[in-house]
Amino acid sequence: MTRPVDRRALLHAVLGTAAVAVLGGALTADASRQLPGPSGVLRVATGEPTAFYAAFGRLLAAELEAAYPRLTCRVRTTAGSVTNIELLRDHRADVALVLTDTALAAQGTDLFPHPVPLRALGRVYETYLQFVVRADLPVRAVADLAGHTVSLGATGSGAAVLGERILHAAGLSPGTDVPVSHLPLADAADAVRTGSVDALLVAGGVPLPTLTDLDDRVGLRFLPLAGLLPRLGGRDGLAGSGLEEVSLPQGAYRSAGGVGTIGVSNLLVCRPDLPRGVADALTRLLALRASALVPGNAVGTQFPDVGSLIGTGGIALHPGAVAAYRSLHG
Template sequence: MSVTRRTFLAGTLALTACGVSEPSGTLRIAGGEPGGFYNDFATLISRLSPGSLTITPVQTGGSADNLRHLREGTADLGLTLSDSAHLEPGLVALGRVYENYLQLVVLRNAPYWSVADLAGKPVSLGAAGSGAALQGSRLAMGVREEHYPLRNAVEALKTGEIAALLWSGGVPTPELDKASGIRLLPLDGFLPKLRQEFGKVYERVEIRAGVYGSPADIPTIGTPNLMVCRPELGGEYASAVVRLLVGRAAELVPQQALGTQYLDVRSLIDTGKVPLHPGAAAEYRRLHG
């Protein structure tokens, strides 16, 4: 049976109104670095957590670092790119939350118009432990690899310390949006090789004209984001997080996803090769049959 977003959310609100007891305690969610999509999303969900359940965001380096936090038990939930999640055995998902856009940024007046022009040049391929770092290594662009957090990378780009920076995030990413005089290079040419080697986790997406002042759409690579946990997380907590993702979907939209993405049941349950936590799967079934 097909379930529309409006019908699904209406049913969810009705069920919530009937009264579902929330577990108590604290869950730590590994987010990301300041200015990034993960940090913004983790902050939003922490503010919306029910009174009996506290969700605390943890600033991290990004996807790979978040998986480390889960392994070491310093986080209960984590946000990660699906390609990073595929490398972690035993991981389960609570839902797919939005899409990251891979963005290769240069100064507007720089003499670089393709990835080939950057050969041998210093390029920041994301912060250490980030999803951009993994994807940058898979792109094999032939650049001199550097690894800066986003804010440091933007500054290094402006001063000429690096020729370009690679970032995986929402559009527009606020830190990039406020940096004047930048433009993006297309990355879609790498997509066939990535899909051949690593599967359909990578998708062709376009960054619309007008973003960062671009006069035209820029084709690039998109990767789904997942909220994940270890299978040991209690089913009642997994269910509570799902209720939050669904019931407060309209409020869980970071600024850098406005107008391009939203949460609905079809996207939430589409976690690819990473299976849903049994408690999450049961809650999705309870909410929409």
Template sequence: MTPNRRRFLTAATGFGAALLTGCGPATPPTVRVAAGEVGGFYHAFTAMLADVAAETATIRIHPVTTMGSLANLDLLTRGDADAALTLADAAQHTPDHLTAIGRVYENYLQLAVRADAPLTDIRQLRGARLSLGAPGSGATFTGERLLRAADLDPDTDLTVTHLALRDAVTALTDRTADALLWAGGVPTALLDVPRSLRLIDMGALAQPMRDRFGYLYDRVIIPADAYPATPAVQTIGVANLLVTTPALPDDTADALTELLITHADRLVPAVAAGTQFLDVRSLIGTDGIGLHPGAARVYRRYHG
């Protein structure tokens, strides 16, 4: 047999095998998801999403640790992430390149003070030292709106710093800060309520927030005993969205959305209180951010 004929037969055999096997197993696409701080629900949710995805042959999730919503949107805009978790109000104030995969869960604004502090109302923070979320977090954006709804000017009425949650808790216990604002799920383990910290009721500010800044803000209840042996506390909730851009291929967005729908019951941290996490009926409510075509295709498959 001549060398040329041998090469031809070898190539033909390989081609036939490829036809039978569908060209071999395809590598699932990897989606880099900008998550959030370690210790927060963004981070916990993305880790669970990655674990569930690892069991499938359709997609892989790579969590990217960040400081929160604003940092996540910046990574997405720069192309350093493929999808991002963000508060809905922060998403509405970014360039119009965003598309949504779904509404994932509700974030709760939590204003914490020391358990022995005399503070009982946010308006008493005038002149106080407040950590208003980590740099790049959604709490920095929503928190300024919250202060203004309470008739407090963040530039002049109090001393504002921006610390990561763990550092803000330390500052509170060390008495170098008087309060911290956190936007996250309930309970958040790093908030040592009620042993060393206490939450301030902010339910009365929900309507002023809506009147001044729009419909995205809801009065919500942190249930009694969400933190051990604590009473119910009213506060303000903001939807959390999983967003991307049109650059994400339709089939990848389809696989990501399918993951949320078919594994919703496995994407809720064991400590989560109430029904704050994703529900297959509410995923489509993305607060004015248009659905990615791949996500829309999945919702049509399930809902018509």
């Protein structure tokens, strides 16, 4: 029988010693080359090419290959969280980035009628839900979108799932009150620019270059979402769903500073059968090289510190991750 993980004790252990390890350069490319480490091919499922998932995945792959030269990482761009879980289920990916609420849904819901076993390696950063509308439209809240065309994220993304919940929370019926499409981010931005779509929802870090460019071209208004949070918590409440109130950082976009929106934690997950040595190596890199995994244009505090990594909610840590976090305690 597996002994339950005392997350509070583990948190104190990691906080007490991992920061020292980071300052001491405990995981560097040169140091790790002295160890055999994992080898072979690691398939990493990320997100849309222009979004933060893909940027994070590329940085993660580069750090892993530098630290473990016998390991080859293949980064796969995808539609997002739902697709990534399907790739794990079908053994077409080894690790993947997913929104916490989508990972929880994989335990058995209408979205995933057959549960998909997942294990977490860490809570890696926080995504911001960004619901934007052309600034020249009389839309200042989600409830005002009645009769307006909306793209709710690409099919297969976590945003597509959350988007419908957000519309319902605002008293709107997707497809009836609001014509809905599911376009990849680049296509949705083009549609907003040309006027064929009025608004789009995306889940990602800030700023997203695609939204920055669109704001410069046509002018955007970022819709407040925080007021809808009480209707989105689900049976386990907001903490259980990985949702929380956040504000778009000042300076992230031209006119969005201080807008209250919804933050969703992101997990790096795998199947339970990922070899412990690989899980250990990945987890150590997350804990000790976090600063190297931040895309250069990121603002705000959406990326991990050692204390937040183990906060994976209802998704259990992989045994290799548990061993890695404990080993940081010495």
